Amino acid sequence: MRHVIPRGVAVVAGGLIAVGVTLAADLDEVRRRGELVWAADQEGGGPHVFPDPADPRRITGFEVELADLVAGELGVKARFQQGQWDRLPLLLDQSADCVINGIELTPERRRDYGCSRPYFGYALQLLGRRGSPPATFADLTAAGPSGLWRVGVLTGSAAETELRSRAASGELHVEVIGYDGTLDSLEQVQSGVLDAAVMDDCIFTFYADRFAGLRTIDRPFAGGLYTVLTSKATPALVAAIDVALGRLIANGRLKSLYDRWDLAGRQQMLMLRDAAEIPPARRRSLGELVRQSVPLLLSSAGMTVLLSCAAFPLAIAVGLAVAIGRLHGPTWLRPLLTGYVEVLRGTPLMLQLYAIFFLLPKIGLALPALVAAILGLALNYSAYESEIYRAGLKAVPLGQFEAALSLGLTKWQALRHVLVPQAVRIVMPPVTSDFIALFKDTSVCSAITVIELTKRYSVLALSTGRIVELALVTAVLYLAMSWPLSLLSRWFEARLERTAGPTQ
Amino acid sequence: MIEVESLTKHRAGLPVLDAVSLRGVDGGVTVLVGPSGGGKSTLLRCLNGLETFEGGGITIAGHRLAVGPHSDVGLHELRRDVGMVFQQFNLFPHLSVLDNVMLAPRAVLKVPAEEARSRALDLLNRVGLGSFAAARPATLSGGQQQRVAIARALAMRPRVMLFDEPTSALDPSMTSEVLDVIMDLAKAGQTMVVVTHDHGFAKRAATLVVELVAGRVARQGRAEEIL
Numbered sequence: 001m002r003h004v005i006p007r008g009v010a011v012v013a014g015g016l017i018a019v020g021v022t023l024a025a026d027l028d029e030v031r032r033r034g035e036l037v038w039a040a041d042q043e044g045g046g047p048h049v050f051p052d053p054a055d056p057r058r059i060t061g062f063e064v065e066l067a068d069l070v071a072g073e074l075g076v077k078a079r080f081q082q083g084q085w086d087r088l089p090l091l092l093d094q095s096a097d098c099v100i101n102g103i104e105l106t107p108e109r110r111r112d113y114g115c116s117r118p119y120f121g122y123a124l125q126l127l128g129r130r131g132s133p134p135a136t137f138a139d140l141t142a143a144g145p146s147g148l149w150r151v152g153v154l155t156g157s158a159a160e161t162e163l164r165s166r167a168a169s170g171e172l173h174v175e176v177i178g179y180d181g182t183l184d185s186l187e188q189v190q191s192g193v194l195d196a197a198v199m200d201d202c203i204f205t206f207y208a209d210r211f212a213g214l215r216t217i218d219r220p221f222a223g224g225l226y227t228v229l230t231s232k233a234t235p236a237l238v239a240a241i242d243v244a245l246g247r248l249i250a251n252g253r254l255k256s257l258y259d260r261w262d263l264a265g266r267q268q269m270l271m272l273r274d275a276a277e278i279p280p281a282r283r284r285s286l287g288e289l290v291r292q293s294v295p296l297l298l299s300s301a302g303m304t305v306l307l308s309c310a311a312f313p314l315a316i317a318v319g320l321a322v323a324i325g326r327l328h329g330p331t332w333l334r335p336l337l338t339g340y341v342e343v344l345r346g347t348p349l350m351l352q353l354y355a356i357f358f359l360l361p362k363i364g365l366a367l368p369a370l371v372a373a374i375l376g377l378a379l380n381y382s383a384y385e386s387e388i389y390r391a392g393l394k395a396v397p398l399g400q401f402e403a404a405l406s407l408g409l410t411k412w413q414a415l416r417h418v419l420v421p422q423a424v425r426i427v428m429p430p431v432t433s434d435f436i437a438l439f440k441d442t443s444v445c446s447a448i449t450v451i452e453l454t455k456r457y458s459v460l461a462l463s464t465g466r467i468v469e470l471a472l473v474t475a476v477l478y479l480a481m482s483w484p485l486s487l488l489s490r491w492f493e494a495r496l497e498r499t500a501g502p503t504q
Numbered sequence: 505m506i507e508v509e510s511l512t513k514h515r516a517g518l519p520v521l522d523a524v525s526l527r528g529v530d531g532g533v534t535v536l537v538g539p540s541g542g543g544k545s546t547l548l549r550c551l552n553g554l555e556t557f558e559g560g561g562i563t564i565a566g567h568r569l570a571v572g573p574h575s576d577v578g579l580h581e582l583r584r585d586v587g588m589v590f591q592q593f594n595l596f597p598h599l600s601v602l603d604n605v606m607l608a609p610r611a612v613l614k615v616p617a618e619e620a621r622s623r624a625l626d627l628l629n630r631v632g633l634g635s636f637a638a639a640r641p642a643t644l645s646g647g648q649q650q651r652v653a654i655a656r657a658l659a660m661r662p663r664v665m666l667f668d669e670p671t672s673a674l675d676p677s678m679t680s681e682v683l684d685v686i687m688d689l690a691k692a693g694q695t696m697v698v699v700t701h702d703h704g705f706a707k708r709a710a711t712l713v714v715e716l717v718a719g720r721v722a723r724q725g726r727a728e729e730i731l
């Protein structure tokens with residue numbers, strides 16, 4: 001059986017590790033070390049931070065150059081640290097001094113982090129398919145051709161916050177769908193799964209060649225400012241970064257950087273001298289936090305249960321069919337089924353989910369995210385279940401099969417009445433523990449926009465700043481769900497041991 | 505009803521059965537004897553199509569088995585008429601004793617549940633195990649399990665019964681309860697082939713004794729001539 005490192009647990013543990021332990025250095029230590037460690041996600045894409053097309057081992061982007069400039073002003077070298085975009089702030093408690101990666105200056109961030117003065121002005125742009133509605137931004141204020149407009153955004157981005165609040169207030173008739181990758185929403189608009197996407201206009205400009213079928217709709221409808229994010233525990237560092245940015249603005253080096261990246265005009269937004277001009281959000285009381293978060297976490301836990309309970313029976317049915325086919329099916333079928341198992345076991349679940357969700361639409365088969373998630377989990381686990389069943393079927397003594405045949409049963413009757421029922425009893429313990437593994441693997445589905453418990457935790461934790469408290473609640477929810485399963489699997493094992501008499 | 509003509513079977517290139525010919529006695533008991541490894545089990549398995557063979561042919565209960573792979577349909581038909589009892593019983597451990605006996609009539613002959621049940625209970629009474637109908641096989645003694653296996657095979661009302669050393673896996677104290685059941689069948693005129701090392705039983709039951717040595721028929725005749 002596989003050794004599963006559940007992503008959910010890792011994230012929650014990450015939250016717990018963050019308890020008061022601050023590894024980020026203040027200015028003195030950065031100077032002593034001679035390095036400013038800055039975090040970004042190179043998957044976030046251009047023009048911010050992305051692998052250099054000429055040499056993919058290197059990264060490039062205007063923020064890479066900005067990091068070099070800022071570090072230079074501090075008299076140190078810049079060192080890049082890779083992270084998943086929506087969790088970059090968590091790195092501030094671990095290995096990074098600052099985050100420079102299109103982090104919008106918001107009241108919540110002012111409350112929870114040290115924010116530098118702004119270095120860039122972004123503009124949110126609505127994007128759609130050429131020739132398809134919506135034609136204007138105003139179209140979103142009324143229902144679309146099939147109800148709510150489906151609009152994709154980058155999870156955790158200002159575009160998401162902006163659209164969700166406008167949808168909640170009733171201003172826009174949109175269903176907002178969050179993606180983990182910057183370009184995922186563009187892919188989905190192009191393949192017709194989404195009606196539109198919203199992102200910073202400079203990103204779309206940068207990738208316009210690749211998405212020739214897409215167009216901008218109206219002018220940007222909202223905007224804001226990027227800040228260099230630091231830990232609250234390093235006030236001297238953020239002050240020094242402010243000074244550095246001030247000098248880069250004054251000596252024109254920031255302007256020439258933006259000119260080189262075709263981002264002219266972005267520094268016009270830098271009239272804001274000081275992050276303090278944006279008041280920090282109020283920190284919510286624990287009672288408020290519980291009232292607001294627990295229902296959300298519970299409903300996402302429901303999604304986790306739904307995914308597991310829908311996917312696993314399917315996985316078992318397909319797995320059993322594959323196992324029977326490999327052992328007793330026609331000779332031509334057996335290598336095909338072996339291939340099926342090897343491919344599904346040999347490639348990551350994440351990749352399979354991506355293929356189902358992002359690639360199938362390209363051949364005209366667009367599945368809703370929930371269906372794609374259930375299908376992906378079921379197919380992936382069917383490969384593991386089929387191996388378990390194959391072992392289970394082989395563990396039934398040959399004499400059982402021969403006895404059934406000698407009574408006149410056909411091969412299929414022998415399987416159905418004699419072999420499979422015995423194999424099912426044999427495989428019950430490993431199958432139950434696989435169910436627990438699948439249950440934890442559901443967290444991978446957030447990659448294709450399905451918001452389950454782990455994803456909900458990380459979104460809530462970052463938006464409220466209550467990383468530890470929410471980690472505890474989330475861990476308790478996971479345990480409350482997996483504990484009964486563990487008991488069940490132990491019960492099966494005990495029962496099997498009790499009834500395991502001689503099979504002869 | 506049983507005719508074996510020059511049956512030849514190889515395993516790993518070596519002959520396990522070498523031109524074996526014999527004619528079973530209709531309504532009588534053909535007993536196979538001979539040293540271990542002589543090919544008795546293999547011959548029995550050939551008789552109900554669990555093995556294929558390379559030479560000769562078999563006619564049994566009106567069905568014909570020839571060289572090469574057997575057809576699924578043909579085997580299925582043949583096995584309705586030829587029951588087999590194994591040395592290791594091979595009862596289905598996940599089913600009750602009653603369900604073990606009812607399974608084949610229900611699944612193969614499509615006998616209605618009630619009828620299959622009463623027939624199965626009759627058979628269990630006949631082998632002295634009517635009160636164990638609800639038990640799991642694992643809770644029974646070896647002798648009891650083998651009697652269930654006999655009832656299970658009889659439930660298909662086979663024209664021929666094959667027994668492969670039915671008492672070899674049993675504690676000596678239990679052999680007679682099984683042999684008595686087989687004797688009763690013999691007296692009732694059931695056509696049977698029985699592999700056994702029990703000469704006492706062979707003398708009592710056999711109409712014909714065939715001795716297999718190294719895959720060949722060494723001798724055959726009446727019990728008092730051979731044993």
Ligand SMILES: Nc1ncnc2c1ncn2[C@@H]1O[C@H](COP(=O)(O)OP(=O)(O)O)[C@@H](O)[C@H]1O
Binds near residue numbers: 520545
């Ligand atoms: N499954 C098998 N694979 C290979 N050889 C076998 C197998 N079963 C039996 N044999 C060989 O076939 C020969 C005949 O065996 P068998 O029919 O079991 O003899 P008997 O029942 O008279 O003891 C022996 O040499 C035995 O080793």
Ligand SMILES: [Mg+2]
Binds near residue numbers: 544545546669
């Ligand atoms: Mg034998």
